[in-house]
Amino acid sequence: MEFIQSIQNSKVKQWAKLISKKGREQEHAFLVEGEHLVEEAMKAEELIQCLIIQETMQEKYQGWIDECRAPSYLVSEQVMNKLSETQTPQGICAVVQINKHSLSELTEGRPILLALDGLQDPGNLGTIIRTADAAGIDGVILGKGTVDLYNGKVIRSTMGSIFHLPIFQLDLTVEIPRLKEKGFRIVSTSLEGAVAYDEPQYADAVVIVIGNEANGVSQEILQCSTTKVKIPLYGQAESLNAAVAAGIILYEAARQRRKLQG
Known part of the structure; x- marks a missing residue:
């Protein structure tokens, strides 16, 4: 499992784009963060593109990593803070595909x-x-x-x-x-x-x-x-x-x- 430390990493830059509406529209994806939202996203697992876990939280979320069929990445606290919009990040987020209904x-x-x-x-x-x-x-x-x-x-x-x-x-x-x-x-x-x-x-x-x-x-x-x-x-x-x-x-x-x- 890849460990990403730098906010300059190309994957981190791509994920960070999803914080803006323009980036979400370009990538046809959005970010969810926190245990509850990621858990709900995993129940609709065909939508998850990747799971992102703060390195210090790996042990806590190892079961989630094992369960998720999409790729998982470990990241530094700095990277997690870059992706988070909350004051106290829970150390887990996911990139989710925008699902188009008719x-x-x-x-x-x-x-x-x-x-x-x-x-x-x-x-x-x-x-x-x-x-x-x-x-x-x-x-x-x-x-x-x-x-x-x-x-x-x-x-x-x-x-x-x-x-x-x-x-x-x-x-x-x-x-x-x-x-x-x-x-x-x-x-x-x-x-x-x-x-x-x-x-x-x-x-x-x-x-x-x-x-x-x-x-x-x-x-x-x-x-x-x-x-x-x-x-x-x-x-x-x-x-x-x-x-x-x-x-x-x-x-x-x-x-x-x-x-x-x-």
């Missing part, structure tokens, strides 16, 4: 999809993906203007859910009308002309659209929507966090579907 895989039957229209906050996006995974949503569509899925903070906030469900980066102004033509109901959050979030039926094929934190769902998508919904506010707060709002609506949809299943 939305056509999810248009049959009665899927429930979540679409995010220009969501900007990485923590919000990661939390929403984690919540969608927990609620049993079939897939997530990230519209233009949404923060990069492979941003380090997004990945950490998903807590591994990024590996559990298909996520697409598409133009909602193109895909939402297509899905509507295929029979999907389009349920968008809005403050105007909206009914309470628990009034619509979510049992059939449906896309739930959550908008930008400040501006909400774009007018173009709202005009294409079947139903507009809002969450009542009973206190003095002016609005709900986008991730919280998404969780409330997704779990209402999950509740309705579970009730129908008996």
